[in-house]
Amino acid sequence: MQGCPWRCPFCYNTAIQKIGQPTDFVWEKFVDFLKERRGRLDAVVFSGGEPLVQDNLGAAMDEVKALGYQIGLHTGGYRPEHLQKVIDKVDWVGLDIKAPLTAERYKEVTKTNHLEKVLQSLDILLQSGKDFECRTTCDPRLLSVDDIVNMVEFLKEKGVKKYFLQKYRPVPEDTTTSDADCCKFFTNKALLSHLKEYFEEFDTRE
């Protein structure tokens, strides 16, 4: 879905960050595709961009759900009030945790003031009883191992059960970050043992 209030330096979806960009995507054709695939596909994940910026997200979910699909949502937690409106329609959520959840560090890393919204969204997910995971893209230009430790300690205290570390794949304009830089989070034994201890489900996506 088009539209995103973040500008992550590791973004591969810059073409859909702004709403109104020309696109070949036609919703009606997508619905026809889903009708054909009934019984062969299980679920549709609404992703972006940031799906919560789209006011018609709930209506789109209703249409897909009526075809028999389960509903997933990828979000950074923007617009918690909108998350609250659609949460009953959703079967699973992947919540991006982009930075340590302290005012100073979240602002430094993301260059945004969205922290309070993310925290409210996290609380909505925890209270909803819905299946959800938190995950972080480990961009070594933005985050240190200590940042991840601080982040996961906070999430564990909040009661998050599932957490995933995702490897940063250098974007074309990043010519200086090495694979070793990107891998340092996945080879740090102390960090990995924290993560295994803290969460019921933890894995790396490399």
Ligand code: SF4
């Ligand atoms: S939240 Fe996703 S779509 Fe938005 S800037 Fe970050 S990586 Fe790109």
